[in-house]
Amino acid sequence: xxxxxxxxxxxAISQGVVESNHAGFTGSGFVNLDNLAGSYVEFTVTAAxxxxxxLTIRFANGTTAGRPMDVLVNGVLAADxxxxxxxxxxxxxxxxxxxxxxxxxxNTVRLLSTTASGGPNLDRITLG
Ligand code: GCU
Numbered sequence: 001x002x003x004x005x006x007x008x009x010x011x012a013i014s015q016g017v018v019e020s021n022h023a024g025f026t027g028s029g030f031v032n033l034d035n036l037a038g039s040y041v042e043f044t045v046t047a048a049x050x051x052x053x054x055l056t057i058r059f060a061n062g063t064t065a066g067r068p069m070d071v072l073v074n075g076v077l078a079a080d081x082x083x084x085x086x087x088x089x090x091x092x093x094x095x096x097x098x099x100x101x102x103x104x105x106x107n108t109v110r111l112l113s114t115t116a117s118g119g120p121n122l123d124r125i126t127l128g
Contacts, residue, residue: 015039054128062090
């Protein structure tokens with residue numbers, strides 16, 4: 001399947017804001033989630049056919065500690081407390097890939113902060 005990109009700033013955001021003060025993001029900005037457990041970004045992604053697909057998350061974490069998040073696909077855990085380790089600076093964006101088991105048609109992908117630190121800054125996801 002062709003890859004598709006979904007910008008975090010265009011997704012549904014619960015307890016977070018769109019910002020553009022740290023260079024290197026794609027699109028028009030990134031999401032800075034509130035620093036608390038439960039803040040999230042939820043994307044709606046479309047698949048032509050059911051099956052597993054690589055889902056790549058682009059993020060930055062300028063702190064010295066991980067910012068763990070659960071990745072939920074259609075409400076089911078695809079990654080449990082993915083660490084989202086420090087990237088060295090808020091302007092250093094890296095990618096990490098999980099496997100998403102998609103259904104044909106629309107699917108939700110929720111990136112959910114699991115600790116009081118909240119998530120990393122989130123730029124986009126790419127379905128491979
Ligand atoms: C800083 C940084 C934000 C980041 C925040 C955080 O304020 O500028 O982009 O989201 O730290 O710790 O989450």
